[in-house]
Amino acid sequence: MNDDEVRSLLRGLPLGHISNPPLRTVSYVDIVVTEEKGHRRYPPEHVLGQCDTNREQGIADVRLFRQQAQGNIDTYQFKLSIYHEIGHVVFQFGLTEEQKQEWYALCVSKIVSWNPAGADPLEHFCDTYAYYTVDATMVEKVFSVEYKFLTKQAFC
Numbered sequence: 013m014n015d016d017e018v019r020s021l022l023r024g025l026p027l028g029h030i031s032n033p034p035l036r037t038v039s040y041v042d043i044v045v046t047e048e049k050g051h052r053r054y055p056p057e058h059v060l061g062q063c064d065t066n067r068e069q070g071i072a073d074v075r076l077f078r079q080q081a082q083g084n085i086d087t088y089q090f091k092l093s094i095y096h097e098i099g100h101v102v103f104q105f106g107l108t109e110e111q112k113q114e115w116y117a118l119c120v121s122k123i124v125s126w127n128p129a130g131a132d133p134l135e136h137f138c139d140t141y142a143y144y145t146v147d148a149t150m151v152e153k154v155f156s157v158e159y160k161f162l163t164k165q166a167f168c
């Protein structure tokens with residue numbers, strides 16, 4: 013896996029989600045990262061990706077890491093990780109305050125037990141964004157409220 017391979021996975025996303033700014037860089041760092049909190053992890057001790065945002069400057073940098081000592085063995089998870097991190101950029105810079113409030117409101121009644129980050133509405137947005145990108149039909153079936161939001165507010 014290298015930077016170009018990582019960036020090739022961004023093709024097909026709405027241009028507004030991957031434009032620079034806010035998305036300044038997307039890079040692959042060929043190291044195993046452990047024990048950091050608050051980032052997408054798999055399984056469960058390795059950090060897969062990280063999104064650093066600077067609100068004042070309006071920029072974001074996304075980094076993807078190696079999954080295992082032996083490399084990236086799960087392509088599906090790797091894709092989900094990239095799209096999850098892009099989801100952070102979309103939420104931070106692509107949604108209005110009203111849209112963010114709408115998302116928080118629709119998350120209030122939900123118990124998001126499948127989310128490794130817990131019931132954090134932001135992480136739930138990023139996970140839903142990632143699954144929407146790889147399998148929108150599944151999201152429509154299982155998370156119909158989120159599907160409607162993403163279709164109307166993000167993938168429009």
Ligand SMILES: [Zn+2]
Binds near residue numbers: 050051138
């Ligand atoms: Zn996240």
